Amino acid sequence: xxxxxxxxxxxxxxxxxxxxxxxxxxxxxxxxxxxxxxxxxxxxxxxxxxxxxxxxxxxxxxxxxxxxxxxxxxxxxxxxxxxxxxxxxxxxxxxxxxxxxxxxxxxxxxxxxxxxxxxxxxxxxxxxxxxxxxxxxxxxxxxxxxxxxxxxxxxxxxxxxxxxxxxxxxxxxxxxxxxxxxxxxxxxxxxxxxxxxxxxxxxxxxxxxxxxxxxxxxxxxxxxxxxxxxxxxxxxxxxxxxxxxxxxxxxxxxxxxxxxxxxxxxxxxxxxxxxxxxxxxxxxxxxxxxxxxxxxxxxxxxxxxxxxxxxxxxxxxxxxxxxxxxxxxxxxxxxxxxxxxxxxxxxxxxxxxxxxxxxxxxxxxxxxxxxxxxxxxxxxxxxxxxxxxxxxxxxxxxxxxxxxxxxxxxxxxxxxxxxxxxxxxxxxxxxxxxxxxxxxxxxxxxxxxxxxxxxxxxxxxxxxxxxxxxxxxxxxxxxxxxxxxxxxxxxxxxxxxxxxxxxxxxxxxxxxxxxxxxxxxxxxxxxxxxxxxxxxxxxxxxxxxxxxxxxxxxxxxxxxxxxxxxxxxxxxxxxxxxxxxxxxxxxxxxxxxxxxxxxxxxxxxxxxxxxxxxxxxxxxxxxxxxxxxxxxxxx
Amino acid sequence: xxxxxxxxxxxxxxxxxxxxxxxxxxxxxxxxxxxxxxxxxxxxxxxxxxxxxxxxxxxxxxxxxxxxxxxxxxxxxxxxxxxxxxxxxxxxxxxxxxxxxxxxxxxxxxxxxxxxxxxxxxxxxxxxxxxxxxxxxxxxxxxxxxxxxxxxxxxxxxxxxxxxxxxxxxxxxxxxxxxxxxxxxxxxxxxxxxxxxxxxxxxxxxxxxxxxxxxxxxxxxxxxxxxxxxxxxxxxxxxxxxxxxxxxxxxxxxxxxxxxxxxxxxxxxxxxxxxxxxxxxxxxxxxxxxxxxxxxxxxxxxxxxxxxxxxxxxxxxxxx
Numbered sequence: 033x034x035x036x037x038x039x040x041x042x043x044x045x046x047x048x049x050x051x052x053x054x055x056x057x058x059x060x061x062x063x064x065x066x067x068x069x070x071x072x073x074x075x076x077x078x079x080x081x082x083x084x085x086x087x088x089x090x091x092x093x094x095x096x097x098x099x100x101x102x103x104x105x106x107x108x109x110x111x112x113x114x115x116x117x118x119x120x121x122x123x124x125x126x127x128x129x130x131x132x133x134x135x136x137x138x139x140x141x142x143x144x145x146x147x148x149x150x151x152x153x154x155x156x157x158x159x160x161x162x163x164x165x166x167x168x169x170x171x172x173x174x175x176x177x178x179x180x181x182x183x184x185x186x187x188x189x190x191x192x193x194x195x196x197x198x199x200x201x202x203x204x205x206x207x208x209x210x211x212x213x214x215x216x217x218x219x220x221x222x223x224x225x226x227x228x229x230x231x232x233x234x235x236x237x238x239x240x241x242x243x244x245x246x247x248x249x250x251x252x253x254x255x256x257x258x259x260x261x262x263x264x265x266x267x268x269x270x271x272x273x274x275x276x277x278x279x280x281x282x283x284x285x286x287x288x289x290x291x292x293x294x295x296x297x298x299x300x301x302x303x304x305x306x307x308x309x310x311x312x313x314x315x316x317x318x319x320x321x322x323x324x325x326x327x328x329x330x331x332x333x334x335x336x337x338x339x340x341x342x343x344x345x346x347x348x349x350x351x352x353x354x355x356x357x358x359x360x361x362x363x364x365x366x367x368x369x370x371x372x373x374x375x376x377x378x379x380x381x382x383x384x385x386x387x388x389x390x391x392x393x394x395x396x397x398x399x400x401x402x403x404x405x406x407x408x409x410x411x412x413x414x415x416x417x418x419x420x421x422x423x424x425x426x427x428x429x430x431x432x433x434x435x436x437x438x439x440x441x442x443x444x445x446x447x448x449x450x451x452x453x454x455x456x457x458x459x460x461x462x463x464x465x466x467x468x469x470x471x472x473x474x475x476x477x478x479x480x481x482x483x484x485x486x487x488x489x490x491x492x493x494x495x496x497x498x499x500x501x502x503x504x505x506x507x508x509x510x511x512x513x514x515x516x517x518x519x520x521x522x523x524x525x526x527x528x529x530x531x532x533x534x535x536x537x538x539x540x541x542x543x544x545x546x547x548x549x550x551x552x553x554x555x556x557x558x559x560x561x562x563x564x565x566x567x568x569x570x571x572x573x574x575x576x577x578x579x580x581x582x583x584x585x586x587x588x589x590x591x592x593x594x595x596x597x598x599x600x601x602x603x604x605x606x607x608x609x610x611x612x613x614x615x616x617x618x619x620x621x622x623x624x625x626x627x628x629x630x631x632x633x634x635x636x637x638x639x640x641x642x643x644x645x646x647x648x649x650x651x652x653x654x655x656x657x658x659x660x661x662x663x664x665x666x667x
Numbered sequence: 668x669x670x671x672x673x674x675x676x677x678x679x680x681x682x683x684x685x686x687x688x689x690x691x692x693x694x695x696x697x698x699x700x701x702x703x704x705x706x707x708x709x710x711x712x713x714x715x716x717x718x719x720x721x722x723x724x725x726x727x728x729x730x731x732x733x734x735x736x737x738x739x740x741x742x743x744x745x746x747x748x749x750x751x752x753x754x755x756x757x758x759x760x761x762x763x764x765x766x767x768x769x770x771x772x773x774x775x776x777x778x779x780x781x782x783x784x785x786x787x788x789x790x791x792x793x794x795x796x797x798x799x800x801x802x803x804x805x806x807x808x809x810x811x812x813x814x815x816x817x818x819x820x821x822x823x824x825x826x827x828x829x830x831x832x833x834x835x836x837x838x839x840x841x842x843x844x845x846x847x848x849x850x851x852x853x854x855x856x857x858x859x860x861x862x863x864x865x866x867x868x869x870x871x872x873x874x875x876x877x878x879x880x881x882x883x884x885x886x887x888x889x890x891x892x893x894x895x896x897x898x899x900x901x902x903x904x905x906x907x908x909x910x911x912x913x914x915x916x917x918x919x920x921x922x923x924x925x926x927x928x929x930x931x932x933x934x935x936x937x938x939x940x941x942x943x944x945x946x947x948x949x950x951x952x953x954x955x956x957x958x959x960x961x962x963x964x965x966x967x968x969x970x971x972x973x974x975x976x977x978x979x980x981x982x983x984x985x986x987x
Contacts, residue, residue, distance in 0.1 A: 061987035273985035287976050289968025292748050313955060315977040321961045322976060325747055325951065329740070330773035337733070337740025337770075341713070342748035344731060344741075345964035349748070367734055427974075457982055465969035494711050494729050494745055495752040495964065502724055504732035505716070513679050513724050514732075 035065065035090045037216075037261055040103040040117070041208060042083035042110030044140070045076050048205030051230065053084035054452070056209050058226040059218060060088045061274045061454050063265035068093045068563070069452035070639060072666070075299070075390040080140055081109045083667070086452075090266040094418065094453075094563030098643035098665050101261055104212045106181055106204040108133040108162050109140055112149060113667045115165045120173030121260050124166065125211050125252075127204075128178035134161045177215065177256045181207055188247045203244050210245040214252025217262040223249060271457040277449035278304040280419040280458075281378050281442070284426025285350060286314060286324065287460045290376070292342035292349040294327045294335040299391050300449040301352045301380040332357035336364040336377070343368075343375045344503070346470060346493030348430055352378040355397045356387065358441075362404045365439055369409025371503045371512075372481070372489070372528065374433035374440075374468075376426075381445040383637040392637025393446040395559050396611035401441050402588045402619065408525065410532050412436070413588035415443035417562030420455040422448065425585070427463030428543055435468035435538075436531045437488055443587070447560040447610070447639035474498040479510040483523060487530040532589040544586040547598045553653060554580030554602035556595075556628070558587060558616050560639070561608050567642035568649055579606075579649055584616070590623040599626075606652060608632040610640065614660075631660045638666030672701040677727045683718055686876075688865030689786055691839035693725050696755065696784070698842070699849035700728065705753050713742035715758025715767065717793045719786035722757045736767030739774045739783060746781050749964035750948055753853060754781035761791045761799035764820045768800075774858060775829025779947040782852040782859045783831075785822060786839075788867040789874055796870030809872045823926035823938050826860040827919055833859035834922060834939040838895050839866070840876060844935065851937065857946045864895075864933070884931060898925070898936035907941040915941065 039056060043049045050071060057067050068087045074080035087096055100117040103110070104125040111126055112135060118124055135146050150160055156171070158164035166176055181204050189197035197203070206227075213223055223245050231238035282304045285293065295305040305326055314322035325342075329335045335351045343349040353361065358379055368375050379401060383394030401413050412432050416422035422444060433440040469490045480501035482489045489510075492499030502512030507524060509515045536544075548566060555565055562583050569579050582598050584591070599605065607617040607628045614631045621628065632648045634640050644663045651657035675697040683689050700710060710728040714720045716735035723730030729752075733741040742756040763771055763785045774783070789802040796810035800820040807814040826834045833855040837845035845863065852859035866876045877883070884892040898905065903925065907918045922939035951958045969975055 058987070268987070272987050273982060274987050275985055279985070283978055283981065286978055287974045289966075289974060289976065291963035291966050291968065292744070294744065311981065315980065317970070317975045317977055320967070320975070321957045322966055323955045323958065323961070323963075325955075325958070325963055327744075327747065330769055333737060334740040334770055334773065337737045338744030338747070341731070341741035341744025341746075342963060343744075345745055345749040345752075347748040347963040347966075348968065349744070349963075364734060364737065454987060457986070458978075460974055460976070460978060463974055464972050465974055466972065467969075493749075493964065494731075495709060495749045497708055500708050500727065500729055502730040502732070504724070505734055506732070512730075513677075514721070 035088065035263060035266065037089070037102070037263060038085055038087045038097060038100045039212060040083060040085045040100045040114060041205070042081065042103070042105050042114060043107045043205070044078065044109070045073055045080050045082045046078035047107070048202060049082050049084055052205035052209045053086055055206070055223070055226050055230060056212065057086050057452050058229065058274060059213060059222045060086070060263065061272070062222045062225065063218060063263070064268040065090060065263070065266055066093050067274065067452065067454045068095060070096055070447070071450040072638065073391050081113060083110060083114065088263060093567060095567040095642040096639070098641050102212060102215065104208040106208055109138050111162055111165060112138060112141060113145070115169045118169055118174045121175070123175040123177055123215065123259050124169060125177040125179065125208065125215065126166070127181045129180055129182055131163045131166070131178070132161060134159070175259060179211065179251070184248055184251065188244055191247065192243055197240070197244070203241065206241050206244050207248045210248040211252040214249040215256045215259050217264055219265060220246060220249050272454050273457045274452065274454050275419055277419055277451045278307055280416070280422030281352070281426050281444060282307040283458060284423040284463070286311065287463050288348065288427045288430040289465055290324065290348045290350045290430065292325050292339065292347045293351060294329050294338035294342070295352050296329050296332045296335050296357060298354045298357045300382055300446045301354045301357070301378065303449065304352045304378065304380070332360040333364065336361040339375055340364060340368050340373050343373050344494045346496070350376045350378060352380065354380050354382050355384050355400070358397065358401070358404070363406070365411070366405035366407055366409055367505045368439040369405060369411060370505060370507070370528070372437040374437055376429045376433055376440045376442055378442045378444060380449050381443065383635070389637035391446070393610060393639045394635065394637060395445055395609050396615065396635070398443070398558070398587065398611070398615040399618065401443065408529065410436070410438050410528055411588065412438055412440040412535060412586070413443060414440060415559040415585055415587055416448070417559060417583055417585070418455070419448055419451065419453055420458070423458045424462060431464065431466045432535070432539065434470060435466055436535055437468065437491060438531060443559055445560050471496070471499065480512045481508060481510045481524070483510065483527060486534065487527045535589055536591055539586065541591070541594050544591040545582055545584045545595050545598060548581040548583065549578070550580040550582065550598060550602050551578040552603040553606060554582060554599060554604070555606045555608055556582050556584065556599070556616070556620060557608040558584045559609070561610065564640045564642040564645050565608060568645035571642065571646045572649060577653055587616070587619065590619060592623040596624050604629045604652070606630040606632060606649070608645065610634050630657060632663065633660060634663035636664050636666060641665055669704050670701060670707060672697060674707060675700050675727050677725055679724045681725055684869045686868040687718070688788065688839035688867065689718055689722070691842045691845065692784065692786060692863055692865060693722055695837070695842045695845035695849055696722070697726060698846040699853065702846070703850060703853065709751065710753040710755070711745055713738050713745065713754065713756040715762035717759040717762055717791065719757055719759045719762070736762050736765070737770065738762065739767065739770040742781060743774060743777065743779050746779055748962060750780070750959055750962050755853065756781065756783045758785060759799070760785050760787045760789070760801045760822065764800040764822060764825070768820070771825065772829045775826065775831045777947045778830060778832055778857045778944055780856050780858070782849070782861065784849070784861045784863055786865045787822060787862050788865045788871055790867050790870040792867050792870050806873050809870050821926055822862040824923050827922045827926070827939050830944070831860040832857035832941045832944045833937070835860070835937040836862045836864065836935045838864045838879065838935050840879070841895070841935070844897065848937070855940065856942065857944060879933070894931060894933045895935055896932060898934050898938065905937040905939050907943055910943050
């Protein structure tokens with residue numbers, strides 16, 4: 033039987049939930065499993081509830097599911113918030129010291145949640161305590177594995193004759209992970225290896241953690257019983273890597289030759305810039321020097337201004353931001369548009385409007401992005417569906433910007449950025465570099481905005497011999513000097529806007545949209561919904577229900593004819609996206625005059641699970657669905 | 668052949684008002700470039716928005732006419748990517764000290780090797796003369812419905828406080844002196860700021876050319892007493908001569924105090940210069956030693972259409 037196992041770890045922000053999950057993910061990946069992990073957290077530094085779910089399988093997985101098989105918790109809030117997600121015959125490892133804690137003791141439990149929880153517990157006739165919710169879980173067939181973390185540490189410190197360890201609550205995460213791995217019989221050697229890997233620069237800390245890990249691993253093996261899930265390893269897939277969400281675009285930028293990145297800190301985009309700066313010295317073939325200049329600016333307006341200034345020197349330049357930051361960039365975006373400057377803006381969306389849900393997921397910046405900036409100017413809006421794709425797409429985005437001399441907005445989101453997944457090792461040689469009409473020399477008179485047959489002028493760069501040109505945010509003549517002449521205005525406007533057609537006719541269709549089969553019922557969607565949709569599609573296929581799926585990557589200019597041709601045999605269209613108004617659906621209808629039959633939408637700020645999509649699709653096929661199916665799973 | 672002054676002029680029609688102080692600044696800038704023999708294709712003039720924003724179109728070097736308030740952001744990006752270029756940013760006082768004030772302060776903290784010239788006339792000329800950040804409280808220029816209700820920004824004081832390492836003031840009708848200041852500013856290895864007093868003959872009827880030259884202060888003998896004077900004609904020493912808190916603080920506070928002088932005596936010249944603060948490029952080379960020889964604009968990123976960046980070590984570390 034195949035393995036499909038979901039583990040959840042939770043705790044207050046700052047208690048090591050993330051590093052615990054990283055150890056767990058690494059161990060499972062090293063034992064040959066595929067991983068799909070996802071982090072949820074508040075906009076908070078310390079104290080609020082954060083949790084990580086890691087789905088582990090021996091088959092290809094691309095999403096989370098609703099069901100949790102094993103939860104480990106060293107705080108009360110995690111148990112209150114997640115006890116009802118554990119499936120029958122699943123398990124909860126928890127700190128037995130917490131049993132008496134009632135809901136009022138947990139200050140971070142907000143009133144609306146408490147009200148719902150109390151109502152539930154009342155209906156089950158249980159007290160409002162940890163013991164109460166655990167009883168409810170137990171009634172549901174969940175197995176309980178209590179352990180006193182305090183006693184565990186005390187025994188460990190005695191065994192190692194190291195009294196300092198007694199109070200080291202920051203090791204609770206490692207204890208939790210190791211107890212979990214002991215319970216599911218994962219070989220302990222992989223645990224030791226992973227800790228060595230993760231703490232490779234801090235051998236002392238690694239040593240302490242390893243001792244604690246083995247101690248609690250053995251504790252679980254010797255004391256916990258009757259758990260029906262074992263994960264003892266599976267055949268390792270070759271060329272597999274374990275990556276975090278921002279690795280695709282970060283590594284994609286390095287390989288694509290992005291040598292300048294300016295940014296202003298914002299969740300969930302800044303991880304990419306910090307990673308680029310951490311790797312600012314690059315290795316270039318044949319021992320040549322290489323580096324990326326990463327500049328933290330005073331605001332997003334400066335970030336885009338600096339990026340454009342750098343791009344004018346011929347440097348591949350980029351910035352990375354989220355919705356509120358992108359809102360500040362829109363004036364300068366138009367400047368890049370009228371001046372035909374190739375730049376790439378990586379837009380990690382989160383939930384708006386305004387600050388919205390600043391650390392949560394959303395795809396609600398699509399309409400804003402497509403229409404961003406005052407005036408008419410050409411731009412490309414391009415969306416990646418998963419982390420692996422985002423690596424290669426980053427290369428494409430830089431090529432588009434150079435070839436069409438146009439700003440490109442590469443849409444990513446929080447669902448992607450806070451995922452940890454196994455995927456096929458990125459292949460840099462699959463990325464090509466096409467700088468379009470960028471010049472190395474100029475002879476004779478040079479006009480930066482010379483009229484040409486294809487509407488694209490040879491491009492000089494600031495500081496190049498004989499290549500002097502002018503830029504202006506005003507309308508300009510071929511040299512780049514200001515003009516208000518109505519005839520030149522028409523020609524310049526036509527020249528710039530003509531490249532939208534050029535984009536549609538020259539970007540290969542496989543880069544515009546991807547068909548994952550078309551059937552009577554076919555899904556249309558964009559961005560990070562890809563993974564859960566593919567998994568839901570596969571679940572339904574096993575039941576003999578065929579659902580089609582077309583993933584649209586080029587969102588502006590919209591590939592109307594190509595998408596319409598892909599969908600010609602589809603009878604019922606289902607739009608899936610993470611926003612309230614079905615923004616992609618609006619764009620679709622604006623371009624393809626065709627009604628969308630169903631919308632599956634989610635705007636809780638939590639990513640979609642394949643379970644939810646599966647359930648909604650099933651309702652649609654059974655003709656029991658609403659026109660707007662609204663999803664809400666996730667704490 | 669070394670470029671001549673005429674080589675730095677474009678044939679773009681200059682549509683500034685007759686008598687505008689901006690002419691003196693553009694002339695001084697062209698003279699400075701010619702005197703320094705900076706090749707046309709090795710300099711970029713970045714400009715903001717407003718009358719002063721058109722400056723880049725009148726100078727025959729690379730010219731980037733940017734957005735209102737954002738000129739420093741574009742200019743810094745260009746200079747960081749191609750540090751071999753001479754970069755001069757220009758803009759009005761509304762541009763740099765109103766909408767762009769945040770960038771002004773942040774630029775001071777970086778100390779990138781370039782020059783920023785503010786055309787300081789106290790009004791938003793191109794939008795018909797509203798009060799700009801350097802207009803004094805209670806003053807009422809021609810098109811203001813009532814006297815100015817805001818206090819003014821002190822450009823020299825703000826530059827000193829923000830970390831600019833060369834801070835000077837020029838007067839647009841003293842073109843030779845202004846040219847000398849621009850040469851010093853460009854030669855300075857770090858971020859140089861030049862506040863240029865530039866009468867707007869159309870909208871600022873308070874700080875006029877006559878006012879600066881003291882027509883109203885003329886005594887019985889009808890002898891003029893110009894308000895403008897040069898710091899270098901006094902015993903004022905703007906330079907931080909040695910590292911040390913006492914010396915730096917003394918020169919900083921001296922500049923700040925001097926910047927407050929206004930009214931019957933208005934100082935021009937260099938207020939403050941500190942060559943001991945590391946330019947931003949040094950802060951980068953501390954991390955990336957070959958940055959100046961191999962800046963972003965000079966890096967070869969592909970061989971025959973394929974990437975040449977080798978990320979195999981990083982990828983290997985992600986292997987499972």
